[in-house]
Amino acid sequence: MIASGNQHLGQPLAPVAPRAMSIAVSGTSGLVGSALSRAIVERDWKLRRLVRGHSSRGQAENIPWDTDSGLVNCTALSGVDAVVHLAGENIATGRWTAAKKFRIQDSRVVGTHKLCKSLAAMSNPPRVLVCASAIGYYGERGDQPLTESEPPGRGFLAEVCTQWERATQPAVDAGIRVVHMRIGVVLSPAGGALKQMLLPFRLCLGGTIGSGRQYWSWISLPDLVRSLLFAVETDKLAGPVNAVAPNAVSNAEFTRVMGRVLRRSTLFPLPSFAARLALGEMADDLLLASIRVVPEQLQQNAFKFEHPDLETALRAVLNRNPPTSKSATP
Numbered sequence: 001m002i003a004s005g006n007q008h009l010g011q012p013l014a015p016v017a018p019r020a021m022s023i024a025v026s027g028t029s030g031l032v033g034s035a036l037s038r039a040i041v042e043r044d045w046k047l048r049r050l051v052r053g054h055s056s057r058g059q060a061e062n063i064p065w066d067t068d069s070g071l072v073n074c075t076a077l078s079g080v081d082a083v084v085h086l087a088g089e090n091i092a093t094g095r096w097t098a099a100k101k102f103r104i105q106d107s108r109v110v111g112t113h114k115l116c117k118s119l120a121a122m123s124n125p126p127r128v129l130v131c132a133s134a135i136g137y138y139g140e141r142g143d144q145p146l147t148e149s150e151p152p153g154r155g156f157l158a159e160v161c162t163q164w165e166r167a168t169q170p171a172v173d174a175g176i177r178v179v180h181m182r183i184g185v186v187l188s189p190a191g192g193a194l195k196q197m198l199l200p201f202r203l204c205l206g207g208t209i210g211s212g213r214q215y216w217s218w219i220s221l222p223d224l225v226r227s228l229l230f231a232v233e234t235d236k237l238a239g240p241v242n243a244v245a246p247n248a249v250s251n252a253e254f255t256r257v258m259g260r261v262l263r264r265s266t267l268f269p270l271p272s273f274a275a276r277l278a279l280g281e282m283a284d285d286l287l288l289a290s291i292r293v294v295p296e297q298l299q300q301n302a303f304k305f306e307h308p309d310l311e312t313a314l315r316a317v318l319n320r321n322p323p324t325s326k327s328a329t330p
Helices: 031-042 098-120 156-166 169-173 192-202 221-233 251-262 272-279 281-288 296-300 310-317
Strands: 022-026 046-052 062-065 082-085 128-134 177-183 185-187 218-220 239-243
Touching: 022 031, 031 046, 031 221, 082 098, 082 221, 098 128, 098 156, 098 169, 128 156, 128 221, 156 281, 177 221, 185 192, 185 221, 185 310, 192 251, 218 221, 218 310, 221 239, 221 310, 239 296, 251 310, 272 281
Parallel strands: 022 046, 022 082, 046 062, 082 128, 128 177, 177 239, 185 218
Antiparallel strands: none
């Protein structure tokens, strides 16, 4: 028998440890960014935070980012393997006034374009840019299953997401592998839609929203973080990637499962007109639109969901164990 490579005669090759990576992340103070930052540190990878202006001072791992001019300290970015871009105005706080909508669009489209121009200008740019997008790209589509190949829909969020993804073109032109993570409803008690729903449900004031027939495409926060890191590591992934669990549910089913997990009744529906009265335009795009998204790219590349169904996900993020049946007395 002839040994090849570094294999010693009669001895198996030792497993090769994965190379530690250096990852720059924007939006690290947000729900997803803070969870991603913890996961990077737990992997013993090097975390570099893209932070705005004076916030960058005093910590060596911070990379200054002038969001007005778009300039990034490219010297500080030298040696970074990947950038995960999550920064953007929160869409779920406050009514969508004209000023709010401008901030939502400007923080995503203009901010992303300027960042990508800086990355493209580097002599040794990062190999990959994973940029947040959202399932709002698809707009209201009823019960149609939506893979990454579907065209954009209509509405404010669909237009923002379309421009947001196009804003990465300077990075694409520079040969950087760009992944657009179209993120669904993120399940975490620390923020987002689930946090806002918990109090009324715990007070037995939860219920279906609108008709209850609209599909909600969701993902647990742990699975979202894992999918972002998967996109960094998987060279075959490029372009749009639906970051949702494989089992979208109707709002009525979501409500039933929430009630079961929390052991609360769900008898107080929120009619469509009341949702629009309370939230304005945001209600149509975030609560009443039916968007049934399929994570085709993640599944085809063998990504394993820890929480593929809603009840498993809710019990995990809310730390609610399933009820145990009493064993029979002999």
